[in-house]
Every structure is written in structure tokens, then in C-alpha cells.
Amino acid sequence: MYDLIGDIHGHAAELEALLVKLGYQLDGPCYRHESRRVIFLGDLVDRGPQQRRVLEIVRPMFESGSALAVMGNHEFNAIAYFTADGEGGHLRARNDKNTRQHQAFLDEFADDQAIWADTIEWFKNYRYGSNWMA
Numbered sequence: 001m002y003d004l005i006g007d008i009h010g011h012a013a014e015l016e017a018l019l020v021k022l023g024y025q026l027d028g029p030c031y032r033h034e035s036r037r038v039i040f041l042g043d044l045v046d047r048g049p050q051q052r053r054v055l056e057i058v059r060p061m062f063e064s065g066s067a068l069a070v071m072g073n074h075e076f077n078a079i080a081y082f083t084a085d086g087e088g089g090h091l092r093a094r095n096d097k098n099t100r101q102h103q104a105f106l107d108e109f110a111d112d113q114a115i116w117a118d119t120i121e122w123f124k125n126y127r128y129g130s131n132w133m134a
């Protein structure tokens with residue numbers, strides 16, 4: 001059985017409250033349910049106040065097979081904003097509008113570029129996780 005959760009947009013407290021309400025329990029760093037899994041429907045990030053915390057919740061669930069995930073347009077944009085275009089710019093232009101949309105995410109990674117890069121790499125691959133058909 002699956003629980004479908006979309007558009008978390010950095011609201012980690014609400015996500016944790018929802019998981020608990022659905023019967024998921026923390027097992028180390030990972031929320032699990034004995035008979036259910038989550039399918040995250042995209043837009044984990046942008047806007048909300050705790051975007052890194054959302055990823056700290058979702059990623060262990062994904063990597064342990066407790067959740068599946070598909071990419072949202074906000075993850076797609078995050079990848080493009082990060083990725084150089086080979087001509088001195090980026091695949092998503094770093095103009096005022098695009099930067100403003102993404103600012104809350106960027107602020108949370110400002111002190112740790114390596115974790116930003118690692119997060120982007122995960123966004124690029126997470127829909128293809130080996131647990132997809134498990």
C-alpha cells in the first residue's frame with residue numbers, strides 16, 4: 001500500500017506530523033511503516049523554512065526502500081540552476097527572478113557547497129533508484 005505525498009516545499013514539521021499521523025515511526029534516521037510506503041510526488045524544495053530537513057527525512061526513506069520519489073519541477077529547476085551550460089552561464093539562468101524563486105533553498109546551502117552539490121546529484125538520480133520496482 002502506498003501513501004502519495006506531493007508539494008512539501010520545505011515544510012518539514014508538517015511532513016513529520018503527516019508521517020506520524022499515517023502510522024510511520026522513526027527507526028534511526030528513517031521513517032518506516034510495517035506495511036506501507038510513500039511515493040513522494042515532487043517539489044520537496046523551494047519556499048518553505050526547512051528544506052534541508054525535508055531532504056534529511058525523504059532521502060533515508062528513499063534509500064532504504066521506505067519511499068519512492070518522482071522529480072518535481074522545483075527539483076528540475078534546482079538541477080538546472082546549479083549546472084553550468086559550458087558557455088559561462090547555467091542551464092537555468094541565474095537572473096533576479098529565478099534566484100528569488102530559489103533563494104530559500106540557496107540560503108540553506110550557503111555554508112556548505114559540497115552538500116549542495118551532493119543534493120543536486122541525488123536529485124538527478126533519485127527517480128531511478130534501484131528500489132523503484134522492489
Ligand SMILES: [Mn+2]
Pocket residue numbers: 007043
Ligand atoms: Mn509545487
